[in-house]
Amino acid sequence: MKRIEATNDFVVKFAxxxxxxxxxxxxxxxxxxxxxxxxxxxxxxxxxxxxxxxTWYEVRVSERxxxxxxxxxxxxxxxxxxxxxQDVRELEPGGYLFYDSTKPMPESAFRxxxxxxxxxxTAICNATYSDPRQRQLFKNILYVGAxxxxxxxxxxxIEKLFSEQYKGKEKLLASNVQALHLGIDxxxxxxxxxxxxxxxxxxxxxxxxxxIDGNSAAALGAVYGGATVCAWxxxxxxxxxxxxxxxYCRKFRHDPxxxxxxxxIVQAEDEIASIGMVTGAxxxxxxxxxxxxxxxxxxxxxxxxxxxxxxxxxxxxNVQRGGPSTGMPTRTQQADLISCAYASHGDTKHVLxxxxxxxxxxxxxAIALDLADRLQTPVFLxxxxxxxxxxxxxxxFEWNDDRRYDRGKVxxxxxxxxxxxxxxxxxxxxxxxxxxxxxxxHESKGAYFTRGTTRDPYARYSExxxxxxxxxxxxxxxxxxxxxxxxxxxxxxAPRKTRLGAIYFGSTSPSMDEALDLLITGxxxxxxxxxxxxxxxxxxxxxxxxxxxxxxxxxxRDGQMRTLLMNELNVDPMKLVPILHYDGTPITARFxxxxxxxxxxxxxxxxxxxxxxxxxTVK
Amino acid sequence: xxxxxxxxxxxxxxxxxxxxxxxxDYEGKISTLCAGCGHDSISAAIVQACWxxxxxxxxxxxxxxxxxxxxTPDYFLGASHGFNTVHGRMPSVLTGANLANRELxxxxxxxxxxxxxxxxxxxxxxxxxxxxxxxxxxxxxxxGLTKGQFxxxxxxxxxxxxGVVNADNPIDMVALALQLGATYVARGFSGDKAQLxxxxxxAIRHAGAAFIDVVSPCVAFNNHEGSTKSYDYVRQHNxxxxxxxxxxxxxxxxxSPAPGESIDLPQPDGRVMRLRKLRxxxxxxxxxxxxxxxxxxxxxxxxxxxxxYVEPEATDLHRALNTVATPLNRLDEKSLCPGEAVLAKxxxxxx
Numbered sequence: 005m006k007r008i009e010a011t012n013d014f015v016v017k018f019a020x021x022x023x024x025x026x027x028x029x030x031x032x033x034x035x036x037x038x039x040x041x042x043x044x045x046x047x048x049x050x051x052x053x054x055x056x057x058x059t060w061y062e063v064r065v066s067e068r069x070x071x072x073x074x075x076x077x078x079x080x081x082x083x084x085x086x087x088x089x090q091d092v093r094e095l096e097p098g099g100y101l102f103y104d105s106t107k108p109m110p111e112s113a114f115r116x117x118x119x120x121x122x123x124x125x126t127a128i129c130n131a132t133y134s135d136p137r138q139r140q141l142f143k144n145i146l147y148v149g150a151x152x153x154x155x156x157x158x159x160x161x162i163e164k165l166f167s168e169q170y171k172g173k174e175k176l177l178a179s180n181v182q183a184l185h186l187g188i189d190x191x192x193x194x195x196x197x198x199x200x201x202x203x204x205x206x207x208x209x210x211x212x213x214x215x216i217d218g219n220s221a222a223a224l225g226a227v228y229g230g231a232t233v234c235a236w237x238x239x240x241x242x243x244x245x246x247x248x249x250x251x252y253c254r255k256f257r258h259d260p261x262x263x264x265x266x267x268x269i270v271q272a273e274d275e276i277a278s279i280g281m282v283t284g285a286x287x288x289x290x291x292x293x294x295x296x297x298x299x300x301x302x303x304x305x306x307x308x309x310x311x312x313x314x315x316x317x318x319x320x321x322n323v324q325r326g327g328p329s330t331g332m333p334t335r336t337q338q339a340d341l342i343s344c345a346y347a348s349h350g351d352t353k354h355v356l357x358x359x360x361x362x363x364x365x366x367x368x369x370a371i372a373l374d375l376a377d378r379l380q381t382p383v384f385l386x387x388x389x390x391x392x393x394x395x396x397x398x399x400x401f402e403w404n405d406d407r408r409y410d411r412g413k414v415x416x417x418x419x420x421x422x423x424x425x426x427x428x429x430x431x432x433x434x435x436x437x438x439x440x441x442x443x444x445x446h447e448s449k450g451a452y453f454t455r456g457t458t459r460d461p462y463a464r465y466s467e468x469x470x471x472x473x474x475x476x477x478x479x480x481x482x483x484x485x486x487x488x489x490x491x492x493x494x495x496x497x498a499p500r501k502t503r504l505g506a507i508y509f510g511s512t513s514p515s516m517d518e519a520l521d522l523l524i525t526g527x528x529x530x531x532x533x534x535x536x537x538x539x540x541x542x543x544x545x546x547x548x549x550x551x552x553x554x555x556x557x558x559x560x561r562d563g564q565m566r567t568l569l570m571n572e573l574n575v576d577p578m579k580l581v582p583i584l585h586y587d588g589t590p591i592t593a594r595f596x597x598x599x600x601x602x603x604x605x606x607x608x609x610x611x612x613x614x615x616x617x618x619x620x621t622v623k
Numbered sequence: 624x625x626x627x628x629x630x631x632x633x634x635x636x637x638x639x640x641x642x643x644x645x646x647x648d649y650e651g652k653i654s655t656l657c658a659g660c661g662h663d664s665i666s667a668a669i670v671q672a673c674w675x676x677x678x679x680x681x682x683x684x685x686x687x688x689x690x691x692x693x694x695t696p697d698y699f700l701g702a703s704h705g706f707n708t709v710h711g712r713m714p715s716v717l718t719g720a721n722l723a724n725r726e727l728x729x730x731x732x733x734x735x736x737x738x739x740x741x742x743x744x745x746x747x748x749x750x751x752x753x754x755x756x757x758x759x760x761x762x763x764x765x766x767g768l769t770k771g772q773f774x775x776x777x778x779x780x781x782x783x784x785x786g787v788v789n790a791d792n793p794i795d796m797v798a799l800a801l802q803l804g805a806t807y808v809a810r811g812f813s814g815d816k817a818q819l820x821x822x823x824x825x826a827i828r829h830a831g832a833a834f835i836d837v838v839s840p841c842v843a844f845n846n847h848e849g850s851t852k853s854y855d856y857v858r859q860h861n862x863x864x865x866x867x868x869x870x871x872x873x874x875x876x877x878x879s880p881a882p883g884e885s886i887d888l889p890q891p892d893g894r895v896m897r898l899r900k901l902r903x904x905x906x907x908x909x910x911x912x913x914x915x916x917x918x919x920x921x922x923x924x925x926x927x928x929x930x931x932y933v934e935p936e937a938t939d940l941h942r943a944l945n946t947v948a949t950p951l952n953r954l955d956e957k958s959l960c961p962g963e964a965v966l967a968k969x970x971x972x973x974x
Contacts, residue, residue, distance in 0.1 A: 214973035218838055224969070230959045232951040233722050235715075254963040264947040268722040270940075272715065273748040280715025280745070281722065287706060288684070289952035290723030306709055375903070386819050400970040405963045411954060441954065443684045443720070444702035455698055455707040536947060 006098030007119060009201035012042045012067035016151075016202070019091045020144075021084050022050060029144030030061040031395070032165055033151065035067055038215060038397070039161045041207040043304025047512070047590060052240065052333045058087045064286075067209055071397060072081045072515030072608060078202055081147060083359055084395045088113065100200055104149065121198045123150055123190060132186060142183035149187020154200040159188055182210075213402045214362075216522040218391035221294075221362035222321055223248035226293055226403065227256060230409045231319070233292035234269045235281035237300065241389040242323040245295035246271075254557040275300040279307040279318070286317040287454060289414070289442040291373045293319035298327045298340045302345065308382050309348030310456045312479070315429070315438070317334050317376035317412070320344075321369070324388040326588045335588025336389035338510055339560035344384045345538055345568055351476060355383045355485050355490060356538040360513040361391060361399040363535070372492065377412040379486055380437060388512040388559075390590045413439040420449040427454050430461035436481030483539055490537035493544055496520065496527035503603070505551035506583075508566065509535040511590065512557055518593035519600070526597065528557070538568060545573045549578070557583040559591055560604040578612070603612035629918055639675040645722070649674050651701040661694050661839030661854075663677045666699045668816050669730070670760075672823040673700065683728045684720055688713040688742060691768045692761035692839070694732035698746030698908045700730075708756035711742030714749035714758070718940070719809060721723035724950040729756040739775035739794045750803040752834055755939035758834045759824040760796055761813075764852035771844035782849030797923060797931060800834045801914045806937035807833035808913070810928045813840065814859050820868045820966070828838045828869075828890045831937030838926060851924075858919060862920050864905045888935040898930060903952045907933050 008014070017035075020026035033048045045064050049364060051057040064074050070207070079100040082091045097117040104486040105122025114120055125146050129139045152159055163181055170177035192612040199384075223245050236246040250269055257266045278294045285292035296304070301322055311318040326332025327339045346352055355375060357368040368385055376383040413433075415426060420441070426449065429438050438461075441450035452463040462468040498520075508516045513534055520532055533547045546570070547556050547587060556566040569575055583599045585591040631888045637645040649670040654663050673683065680702040687693035696705045697932050698820075717731045738746045738760050749758065764777040771784055775794045782788055802809045807829040811819040819837065826833030838857050840846045846853045851860075869890070885904040886907065888896040892965040898907055920927040 049782060108722075119730050210974075212970075212974070214970050216973045228960055228966070229953075230956065232954060232959065233719060237720065256965065257959065259947055261945070263945070265945050266947050268941075268944050268946055268951060270718070270722070270752075270944075273744060274710065275744055277715040277718075277748065279649040281719035283708075284706070284716035284719025284721070285687070285723040285951075286719070287716070288723035290719075292723070310709055346817050400973075401966050403960070407956075441704070442725065444682050446680065447681050448702055451702050451704050453705040453707060455708060494873070554677045600887055611874070 005118065005119065006408070007163070007201045007404055007529070008078050008096060008098045008100070010078065011203045011205055012065055014065055014202040014288065015074050015076060015078045016022045016063045016065070016079040016081065017091075018061040018063075019082045019084045019087050020059050020061070021058055021086070023143070024426060025141040025247070026059070026331070027061070027085065028268045029148050030063070032145075032162060033148050033157075034063050034395075035165055035215070036152070036157050036231050037204055038210055039165065040158060041210050042068045042204060043071065043209055043397055045396060047073060050334050053523060058084050065204065067207055068481065069209060070514065070593070071317070072518050073592050074593055075592045079253065079285060079538070080320075081151070085372050087569070092118075100202065100442065102542060104143075119198070119200075119422070121154070121200070123147070123195065128186060128190065128508070129333045131468070135561035138179070142179070145180055145183035146187040146190075149184040150191040152184075153188045153191035154195060154198070155166060156203045156205065158206070159184065171327070175401065184407045184522045186546060204274055210397065212400055215395050215397055215530070216362050216364045217244070217395050218365045218387050219244040219323060219393065220248040221365040221401070222295070222369045222385060222392075223260060224252055225366035226364070226373065227252045228403055229370030229373040231293050231373055232267050233282065233290045234267070234283075235272045235278040235292070235567070236269075236292065236294050237272055237275045237278050237296065239275075239297050239300050241297040241325055241393045242297050242321065244393065245321055247324065270575055272423050275303040276307065278351050279304040279320070282309050282318050283307055286311070291317070291319075291377065291409075294372070295321040295323065297323050297325050298343070299330065300346060301340060305348045308354070309350065309352060311382045312348065312354065313350075313456055314454050315380040315440070317380055319372045319376045319383050319385065321385040321387070323392040326385065331505055332588045334389070336511065336590055337559050337586055337594045338386075338512075339564065340386070341560070341564035344386065346383075353480075355379065355381065357383065357491060358509040358538070359385065359387055359391065359508055360534065360536075361396050363397045363401065365391065366401050368491065374410040375486070375489060378410050378437070378489065379482060380412060381482065386510065388511050413437060415439050415445070417446045420446045426450050426452075427461045428458055428463040429478070431478050431481065435485040436478045436483075437485065446460070485538045487541055488614050490539065490541075492541050493536055493547075494534045495543070495547065496532045496534075498531050499524065500529055502529045502531060503552040504530050505547060505554040506530045506532045506557060507535060507554055507565070508598070509558040512559065515593045515596060519596035522593055523600060524596040526601055528601060530600070535585075538571055540569070544569070548573065548575055552579070553581055554579060555581045555583050555603070557584050557591070557596055561586045633739060640674055642679050644674065644680070645861060646670060646674045648702070649680055649700055651696070651698045652750055652964060654698040656691060657843050659842040660691070661763065661820040661837075661841070662695050662760070663760055664813040664816060665819070665837050665839055666695050666943045668819045670699050670821055671703045671816070672827065673822050676827060678827070682726070683730060685730045685732065686713050686720065686733040688734070688737035689768075690734040690766070691739045691841075692732055693737060695761070696730070696732055700921060705842065711737050711740070712745055713742070713912060714736065714745040714754070716753045717756055718749060718752065721756065722946075725755075725946065725951045726950055729754075731756050731758045733758070733760050734762050734763060734767075735760060735762040735774040735776040735796075739796060741872070743775070744795070747799065747803055748794065750800050750805040753806065753831045753937065755830060755938050755941070756832055757823065759823075760834075760836050761839040762796070762836055762852065762867045763839050764850065765845040767841045767844055777895070779849040780901050781851045783846055784844050795832070795917070796836045797927070798917050798921070800912065801910060801917065801932055805834050805932075806934040807832040808932040809833075810833045810926070811835055811930055812861060812926075813837055814858065815861070815928070818863060818866065818928060821869065824869060825867055825896055825930060827935070828892060828896070829933070831934070831939045857926055860925050860926040862902075862927050864900070864902050864916065864931060865928055866899045866901060867930050868899075869894050886968070888952070890935065896933075896935070901929070907931065942944060
C-alpha cells in the first residue's frame with residue numbers, strides 16, 4: 005500500500021460537527037506546528053448555521069512557506085459521521101484516515117488505498133470523564149495528542165500553548181494537559197504499528213511573523229487609523245470586524261482617568277441606517293466606517309451616491325462572500341468589484357483598496373481613513389472571507405509614532421477670518437478637491453447646505469448645465485488625483501524576459517506566488533503585477549502595454565477586474581486573458597498554473613491571428 | 624415673491640437677545656413653498672424659539688430628508704450648517720452627526736411622507752435609541768412635492784383633491800412614538816404658534832429624543848373639504864391637552880395656578896417647565912395614560928395637541944455609550960492611537 009511521506013509539507017483536514025468545541029483544538033494543532041517554526045495556513049470551511057452542521061478545518065503545512073490552499077488532502081481526521089463518505093473520498097491515495105473507532109463500521113465504509121488509523125476516542129472519553137460537555141470537548145484534545153505523537157509534534161509546545169490560553173485557570177489547564185497526554189499515551193501504546201509518513205520537524209521558517217485573521221487586523225487598523233464612529237449591521241463574514249473593533253476599543257480607547265469612551269459604536273437596525281450614521285459622522289468631521297459584505301453594499305448604494313456627490317468622507321469595509329443575492333454566505337469570492345467601483349446610479353467612481361493579507365488589512369484600514377478625509381469621498385476596503393475569517397501568517401504590524409492623520413482640506417475659523425474664500429465645491433488647488441467646513445466652525449462664516457442635488461461651486465442649488473458639468477468633471481479630476489495617492493501595484497519580474505504577464509490582487513496572492521514558481525518549473529515564466537488599489541496607477545497601463553498577453557486572475561465569474569482594466573485603461577479585450585475561479589473555495593496554485601499552462605499550450609498549437617502591434621491601447 | 628432678495632438691514636428697534644442677535648439673524652433664505660403653506664409657520668416658530676432661548680445659530684445643525692418640509696431648513700438659521708439627506712433617512716444621518724459632536728443642537732425636520740412611509744423604520748429606531756435631537760414631522764397627510772398622493776398619515780375615508788377616498792388606515796406617529804418609548808412626545812398645529820413655540824422650546828431643552836408631530840396643512844393639495852388635515856378641520860377638532868411655559872421658580876411673576884391644574888417639571892438646565900393641564904384626565908408623565916388618551920381622542924375624530932408625554936429625566940445615546948465630553952471630531956492622535964509600543968505587545972501576543 006502506498007504511503008504518502010512528507011516532512012513539513014502536507015495537508016491535514018479535520019471534519020467536525022460545528023459547535024462541538026473542535027475549533028479551538030484544531031487551532032491548537034495549527035499553532036503548535038507554527039511554534040515549531042514551520043509555516044501553516046489553516047482555513048475554516050463552515051456552514052451557514054450555528055450548531056449541528058458540518059464544519060471543516062483544512063491545515064496546510066508548508067516549510068517553503070506556501071500559504072495558499074493546495075487542494076488534495078493527505079490526512080483526514082473524520083469526526084463527523086454525517087460527512088464520512090465525502091471525507092473519505094477526498095483523501096489522496098496513500099493518505100491517512102484517522103477516525104473514532106468506538107463504533108464498528110462496515111468494511112465498505114473504508115478505502116483500500118488509504119491508511120486507516122482508528123482510535124476509540126468516545127470510549128476513552130466516556131471512561132475518563134463523566135460530564136457530557138467534558139466528554140465532548142476533551143475528545144478533540146485527545147486526537148490532538150494522538151496526532152502529536154504520530155506526527156512528531158512536540159508536546160511541550162502544546163503544553164506551553166495551554167498555559168498561555170488558560171493563564172489563571174489552573175483547573176482547566178490541568179484537565180486539558182491530562183486529555184492531551186491521554187491521547188499521546190494511547191497513540192504510543194496502541195498505534196505504533198500505524199506509522200504516519202507525515203512528519204513535523206522543527207525549523208526556523210516562521211521568523212517574527214504573526215498569526216491573525218484579516219477582520220481583526222482591519223479592526224485594529226481602524227483603531228490605529230483614528231476611527232471614532234463605527235455603525236454596523238451583522239452579516240457573515242464581516243461581523244467580526246465590528247466585534248474586534250469593539251474589543252480593541254475597550255482595551256485601548258478609554259480615558260484612563262474617567263473610563264469614558266473615545267469612540268462610539270452603534271449596531272444599527274440595518275445597513276442603510278449604518279451607512280447613514282457613517283455619512284452623518286463623516287459630514288460632521290469624525291472618522292467613521294462600517295463593515296459589511298456584498299448584500300449590505302447593495303442596500304447602501306443610495307447613500308454611497310450621496311457621499312460621492314456631496315463629497316463626504318466615508319469608509320466601507322467589504323468582506324466579500326459568494327454572490328449574487330444571498331449567494332454563499334460562508335464561501336469566498338471577489339465578486340463585488342464592479343458593484344463597488346461604480347456603486348450607485350448616475351456616473352460614479354469610487355476608490356477601492358485591495359489588501360492581500362491581514363498585514364495589509366491593518367495598513368489599508370488606516371490608509372482608507374486618511375484617503376476618505378483627503379479625497380472627501382467613499383473609500384472601500386475590499387477584503388474577502390478567505391482573508392477575513394481565517395488566521396493567516398503575515399508580517400507583524402507596524403506603526404510610526406510620528407505619523408499624523410491626514411484630515412484633509414478643512415477650513416478653520418482662523419482661515420475664514422483671514423478672508424479665505426469659502427466655496428464648498430470649487431477647485432482651488434488644481435487637484436479637484438475643494439475645501440469644506442465643519443458645523444459650528446464660525447459664528448457667521450462658512451455655513452452651507454449639503455445636498456445630493458446639483459449646485460454651483462458655492463453650494464447654491466443650481467440646475468444650470470455648465471454648473472453641473474463643472475461639478476462632475478471636477479469629480480473625475482479628483483479621482484485622477486487619487487491615482488497617485490492610493491497604494492501602488494507591486495511587480496514581480498520573471499527570471500528571464502517574457503512576453504507574458506499576469507495581474508492579480510487580494511487573497512489570490514499566496515496561491516499566485518506558488519503558481520508563478522510552478523509555471524517557471526513548467527517552462528512558462530511570467531511577469532506578475534499585484535494590484536493594491538483602484539483607480540489604477542500609470543504603472544498598470546505600462547505593464548499591460550509591455551506584454552503581449554496578460555492573464556487576469558480573479559475569483560468571480562465575469563472577470564470583473566478585467567472589465568475594470570478594459571474600461572478604465574482602454575485595453576484591447578484580446579490582450580487580457582481571464583483566469584477565473586469562482587466555486588466559493590479559495591483559489592489554488594494548481595488551478596492557476598494549470599489554466600495558464602493550458603492556454604499557453606493551446607496558443608502554441610493554434611496561435612491567434614496576427615494582430616497589429618497596438619501602441620495606443622493605453623490612455 | 625422669491626425672486627426678491629431679502630433685505631439685509633435690520634430695523635434698529637428689533638430686540639436683541641442675550642447672545643446679541645435679533646430674530647432676523649435666525650432666518651434663512653426666502654421660502655419657495657406655496658403662499659400659505661403651514662411649513663412656513665413652523666419655520667417661524669423655530670426661529671422664535673431659538674431666538675428667545677439665546678441659542679447661537681452656528682451651534683445648530685439642521686438635517687432633513689426629502690420633501691417640501693425637508694426643504695425648510697434652508698429657510699431658517701442661515702448661519703447653521705444644513706444637510707438635506709435622502710428620503711426617509713434623516714434620523715440615521717442625524718445620529719451619526721450627533722455622535723461626531725455632542726455639543727451641538729440637532730434639529731431634524733421631516734414630513735409625513737419622509738417619516739411615516741419609507742422612513743418609518745428609521746423614525747422608530749431613533750425613538751428607541753434616544754438620540755438627543757428635536758425631531759419635527761411637518762404633517763399634511765400628502766406628498767406635496769410630488770403633487771398630492773396620500774401619505775401614510777392620511778385618515779381612512781379622507782378625500783384627496785381629486786376626490787379619491789383613502790382606504791388605508793392611518794399611522795399616528797404620536798401613538799407610535801409613545802409605544803416605542805420616546806421620552807418627549809408632542810403634537811402641534813402650524814396654525815397655533817402660541818402653542819407650538821413652547822413645544823419646540825421644551826424639545827430643545829429635552830435631554831433625549833424629542834418628537835413633535837405638527838399638523839401643517841398643504842394649501843395646494845390637502846386643504847379642501849374632505850381632508851382631515853386642513854386648516855378648517857384641525858381648528859374644529861383640536862383637543863389641546865396642555866399648555867406649557869418655561870419659568871424660573873426663583874422669580875415668580877404671576878400667581879401660581881391652583882394645585883392639580885399644573886405640573887412643574889424640572890429641566891436639565893435648571894429651569895422648570897410648568898405644564899398647565901387643559902384636561903383634568905391628562906397626566907403627561909404617565910405613558911400608559913397618554914397612550915390611552917391619544918387613542919380615545921383619535922377614536923372621537925379629535926386631534927390631540929400639546930405636550931402629550933414627557934420624561935424630564937430622559938437620557939440620551941451619548942450617555943448610554945459613556946462617550947467622553949470632548950466631541951469625537953476633536954480628538955487627535957494622542958487620544959486615539961495606541962502607539963508603537965502597544966503594537967509591539969500586540970504582535971508578541973500573536974506569535
